[in-house]
Amino acid sequence: MGCRLVDAAQFRLSELELDALTELINIGVGRAAANLATMCGNAVTLSVPAVSTVTPEQASEMVGGPRMGKMVGVEQDYAGDVYGRALLVFPEASSFELVRAVSGDAVPAEEMPALAPEALLETGNVVLQACLGTIANMLKRRLDISTPKLVEGLPRELFPRVSKDAVLFVYINFSLRGRRIRGYIALLMDLVALTALKQLVAEFVDRET
Numbered sequence: 001m002g003c004r005l006v007d008a009a010q011f012r013l014s015e016l017e018l019d020a021l022t023e024l025i026n027i028g029v030g031r032a033a034a035n036l037a038t039m040c041g042n043a044v045t046l047s048v049p050a051v052s053t054v055t056p057e058q059a060s061e062m063v064g065g066p067r068m069g070k071m072v073g074v075e076q077d078y079a080g081d082v083y084g085r086a087l088l089v090f091p092e093a094s095s096f097e098l099v100r101a102v103s104g105d106a107v108p109a110e111e112m113p114a115l116a117p118e119a120l121l122e123t124g125n126v127v128l129q130a131c132l133g134t135i136a137n138m139l140k141r142r143l144d145i146s147t148p149k150l151v152e153g154l155p156r157e158l159f160p161r162v163s164k165d166a167v168l169f170v171y172i173n174f175s176l177r178g179r180r181i182r183g184y185i186a187l188l189m190d191l192v193a194l195t196a197l198k199q200l201v202a203e204f205v206d207r208e209t
Contacts, residue, residue: 013053022050024135031134036127047175048170054167062184065156066155071153074089076149087185090181099112
């Protein structure tokens with residue numbers, strides 16, 4: 001699986017570890033797709049074409065930087081042997097497209113701003129819970145995951161510029177009812193949490209090889 005590794009501060013995952021973590025995330029989004037398909041009564045395909053480790057500034061640029069405008073999404077904190085904050089974010093226009101797809105185009109355009117938040121919360125919760133839960137289960141660890149909440153803002157506001165933070169950055173493609181929608185999963189962690197994650201992934205690789 002081809003994944004480009006980008007350094008974030010002093011942190012580095014080996015290519016093998018990054019491939020293993022990408023596979024875990026792919027399994028997680030596969031479970032999320034099955035749950036979303038049940039929720040909306042239609043086949044859903046989710047894929048993860050790339051995972052990288054970047055700085056918050058790089059994450060902001062990777063989603064489009066200032067030219068992208070406002071982004072919206074869902075945020076959940078997680079805690080355990082690994083801790084941090086998870087985001088599932090979309091450009092605002094793409095978020096409305098996702099809501100239309102999930103609802104089967106049943107939402108009139110004029111009602112979209114009012115109904116989109118609840119649909120986004122539900123969709124984001126399904127995706128993040130599946131991804132985080134799968135990673136925790138396969139790494140043989142437990143995570144406590146908080147109640148989801150909506151977030152919005154410019155990319156530089158969603159990825160805090162804290163010197164010790166790094167972002168595990170995941171592109172995610174939604175395919176639903178003929179629509180292809182790109183979003184982004186970001187796991188924001190400090191270097192202590194990232195180092196713990198690296199150790200757990202290394203242990204997973206050792207078990208599987």
